Amino acid sequence: MHFQSFQHVFFTIFPLVGLVSATPSPLPATAAAAAAPSTFTNPVLWEDYPDLDVFRVGDVFYYSSSTFAYSPGAPVLKSYDLINWEPVTHSVLELNFGARYNLNTSSSAYVKGIWASSLRYRASNDKFYWIGCIESSKTYIWTASGTRAGQNNGEVAPDGWNWTASSAGPINACYYDCGILIDESADGKDDTMYVVYGNTKLSVAQLSADGLRQVKTTQVFAAPSGMTIEGARMYKIKGTYYIFVTRPADAEYVLKASNPLGPYEMRPFVVRVPGPLASAGFSHQGGIVSTPGDKAWYYVAFMDAYPGGRIPVVAPLVWSAEGWPSLVTDSGTKSWGASYPIAVQTNKTVSVPSSLGLDDFKGGKLGQAWEWNHNPDNAKWQLVGASGGLVLRTATVTGDLFAAMNTLTRRILGPKSSGTFRLDVSGMREGDRAGAVLFRDRAAYIGVWKDKTGIKVVMVTGLNLAEGTWTTSGTGTVAATGPILADVAATKNIWLRIEADITPAFGSSTERKAVFSYSLDGKTFTTLGSPFSLSNSWRYFTGYRFGVFNHATSALGGEVTVKSFEMQRVG
Structure with a gap:
C-alpha cells in the first residue's frame, strides 16, 4: 500500500453507495465450546509483520509479509493453529532490484523495495512462488522448488528452502499489491496461475505454464468514483472466485464472480470495525484461510499499531447461503474480538524460537x-x-x-x-x-x-x-x-x-x-x-x-x- 493513497483515504472516508454492509454474527456459545475449548488473544503476534498473505498447505499455515529495504526480504512464517507462528525462511534472499539496495550508491532504498506481495504453493510442480512489484516498475518472481510440501502434508524441512530468482527475469509490468491464485480444476489437470493487482482499478494477469511470464492481462473491476481499493487477494472457493481488497486504512471489501475475469460484484466485508487494541487503527488489509478440511474460515488482518508497526489479528468468518462472508465480531460490542475460540486444536507445535x-x-x-x-x-x-x-x-x-x-x-x-x-x-x-x-x-x-x-x-x-x-x-x-x-x-x-x-x-x-x-x-x-x-x-x-x-x-x-x-x- 503506497502512502499517498493511505493518506488520501485515511482522513476522508468515502461511502460506497448502493451496497449493504454484511451483518456479522457471533458463534453460538455451544458450538464455539464444542469446536474449541480454549481461546486465543489478539494480537496473535505482537511484531511488525505487515501486508500479510496467508494460505494453507495440508496442515500447515503459511504467512508472508513486507520488508521494504530490509534484507533478506519477504519473511515466511508457519503455524498449525493460526496463533503460534515460527519464522522459517525468506522468499527473497537478496534484493536484486538495483544498486541502491546495496547502499553503495549515493541513494538508499528506504521505504522502497518489498511492499504488499504474494506467496503461494503450486502442488503440480512442487514449487512455492513469491511475486511482488518493486518501485511501481517491474514485477519480480522468486521460487522455491523441491520442497516436497505437497507430499509431506505441507511440511518443508528446515534446509529444504532453496529460493532462486526467476530464470526469466522480472516481468516488465507492475503487479501492484498483488495476490496469486493457483486455479486448480476439479480433475486436477489444470492449475492456471493468475495474479490480481491494482489500485482503484483491478486487473487479473494470466501467467504462462511455468508461472514466470505474463500471457495476458485484463481489467476486471473499477472502484466507484472517489474510492481507493488495493491490497488484493484472490481465491477460488467451491467454484466461485473471490477478490478481497482493502479500502485504506479502515475497511475490507469482497468481490465475487463465477469467472476469474469477472464480471465481479462487490460488497463490504469489514468497515471501521473497532478493536481489539486502543490507538491502533482499524483492522484491515489481510487474507482469508480455511482450517484443514475447510471446517472453518478465518480472516487475518493487521492493525496500524505505531510506533511498533503493523501487527496481525485473527477473527473467524461465516458464509451466507449466497456465498458472501461476514466477520464474527464480539457479540456485545460488535468490535473485533479481543479473544476467540482457538482456530485449530492440534498436538502439533511449531518450534518457535521465542523472541524472548x-x-x-x-x-x-x-x-x-x-x-x-x-x-x-x-x-x-x-x-x-x-x-x-x-x-x-x-x-x-x-x-x-x-x-x-x-x-x-x-x-x-x-x-x-x-x-x-x-x-x-x-x-x-x-x-x-x-x-x-x-x-x-x-x-x-x-x-x-x-x-x-x-x-x-x-x-x-x-x-x-x-x-x-x-x-x-x-x-x-x-x-x-x-x-x-x-x-x-x-x-x-x-x-x-x-x-x-x-x-x-x-x-x-x-x-x-x-x-x-x-x-x-x-x-x-x-x-x-x-x-x-x-x-x-x-x-x-x-x-x-x-x-x-x-x-x-x-x-x-x-x-x-x-x-x-x-x-x-x-x-
Missing part, C-alpha cells in the same frame, strides 16, 4: 528473525561458529548511520521489551562507531566511539530521514557521554541496552519512550541520556527495530564482535 531470550549467534547461519538494513556486504561479517558470536567488520566510511552497510536489525516485541547487545569492541580503530540502535526514520542509539582518547560510551539522538524523500536530514548529536573504556578488559565486554515502549499510540499525540543504558559487568546497568520519544507516524511504514551496527568514519579495518543479543519483556 538469548541469541548467542552459534551455528552456521543467522536466525530468521534477523534482517539487514539493506543488502549486506557479506565479506564484512562472519559468524564465529560453535563458540558463538557475530563479527562485524567496518563496511562503510561515513558519518551517516543510514548510509552505513551491515546494520543488523530485528523486530521489537510489544508492548514493551528490552534488547541487550553484548559487544567486544577491542578491535575498533580510530574513527569507528558501533552500538545498539533504535532503528527507524527517527532514530537514536547508545554506542561506543573510538577516538584518540580511547573508546567512550555515548548516547546519540537526532538521526533522521526526511519524510517523502527518505534522504538523511540529521546524522545525530551526542546527547550524553558515559565513561571512557580505558582498559582492555572493559572493551572485551560491554552491554548496551534499549528499553522500548511500543504500546500503540497511532493517531494520538502520546509519545512512547525508549531508555538507553550500558553495563560493564552485565548486571548493573546505568541509564545514559534522557528518554527518547518514538515517532507514531505511519509514513515510514515499518515499525521501530532493535539493531546493532559498526561503521568507520576514517578508514576501514576495524571490527566488533557481537557476543549475544537478549530480548526481554519490560513491566
Whole structure:
C-alpha cells in the first residue's frame, strides 16, 4: 500500500453507495465450546509483520509479509493453529532490484523495495512462488522448488528452502499489491496461475505454464468514483472466485464472480470495525484461510499499531447461503474480538524460537528473525561458529548511520521489551562507531566511539530521514557521554541496552519512550541520556527495530564482535 493513497483515504472516508454492509454474527456459545475449548488473544503476534498473505498447505499455515529495504526480504512464517507462528525462511534472499539496495550508491532504498506481495504453493510442480512489484516498475518472481510440501502434508524441512530468482527475469509490468491464485480444476489437470493487482482499478494477469511470464492481462473491476481499493487477494472457493481488497486504512471489501475475469460484484466485508487494541487503527488489509478440511474460515488482518508497526489479528468468518462472508465480531460490542475460540486444536507445535531470550549467534547461519538494513556486504561479517558470536567488520566510511552497510536489525516485541547487545569492541580503530540502535526514520542509539582518547560510551539522538524523500536530514548529536573504556578488559565486554515502549499510540499525540543504558559487568546497568520519544507516524511504514551496527568514519579495518543479543519483556 503506497502512502499517498493511505493518506488520501485515511482522513476522508468515502461511502460506497448502493451496497449493504454484511451483518456479522457471533458463534453460538455451544458450538464455539464444542469446536474449541480454549481461546486465543489478539494480537496473535505482537511484531511488525505487515501486508500479510496467508494460505494453507495440508496442515500447515503459511504467512508472508513486507520488508521494504530490509534484507533478506519477504519473511515466511508457519503455524498449525493460526496463533503460534515460527519464522522459517525468506522468499527473497537478496534484493536484486538495483544498486541502491546495496547502499553503495549515493541513494538508499528506504521505504522502497518489498511492499504488499504474494506467496503461494503450486502442488503440480512442487514449487512455492513469491511475486511482488518493486518501485511501481517491474514485477519480480522468486521460487522455491523441491520442497516436497505437497507430499509431506505441507511440511518443508528446515534446509529444504532453496529460493532462486526467476530464470526469466522480472516481468516488465507492475503487479501492484498483488495476490496469486493457483486455479486448480476439479480433475486436477489444470492449475492456471493468475495474479490480481491494482489500485482503484483491478486487473487479473494470466501467467504462462511455468508461472514466470505474463500471457495476458485484463481489467476486471473499477472502484466507484472517489474510492481507493488495493491490497488484493484472490481465491477460488467451491467454484466461485473471490477478490478481497482493502479500502485504506479502515475497511475490507469482497468481490465475487463465477469467472476469474469477472464480471465481479462487490460488497463490504469489514468497515471501521473497532478493536481489539486502543490507538491502533482499524483492522484491515489481510487474507482469508480455511482450517484443514475447510471446517472453518478465518480472516487475518493487521492493525496500524505505531510506533511498533503493523501487527496481525485473527477473527473467524461465516458464509451466507449466497456465498458472501461476514466477520464474527464480539457479540456485545460488535468490535473485533479481543479473544476467540482457538482456530485449530492440534498436538502439533511449531518450534518457535521465542523472541524472548538469548541469541548467542552459534551455528552456521543467522536466525530468521534477523534482517539487514539493506543488502549486506557479506565479506564484512562472519559468524564465529560453535563458540558463538557475530563479527562485524567496518563496511562503510561515513558519518551517516543510514548510509552505513551491515546494520543488523530485528523486530521489537510489544508492548514493551528490552534488547541487550553484548559487544567486544577491542578491535575498533580510530574513527569507528558501533552500538545498539533504535532503528527507524527517527532514530537514536547508545554506542561506543573510538577516538584518540580511547573508546567512550555515548548516547546519540537526532538521526533522521526526511519524510517523502527518505534522504538523511540529521546524522545525530551526542546527547550524553558515559565513561571512557580505558582498559582492555572493559572493551572485551560491554552491554548496551534499549528499553522500548511500543504500546500503540497511532493517531494520538502520546509519545512512547525508549531508555538507553550500558553495563560493564552485565548486571548493573546505568541509564545514559534522557528518554527518547518514538515517532507514531505511519509514513515510514515499518515499525521501530532493535539493531546493532559498526561503521568507520576514517578508514576501514576495524571490527566488533557481537557476543549475544537478549530480548526481554519490560513491566
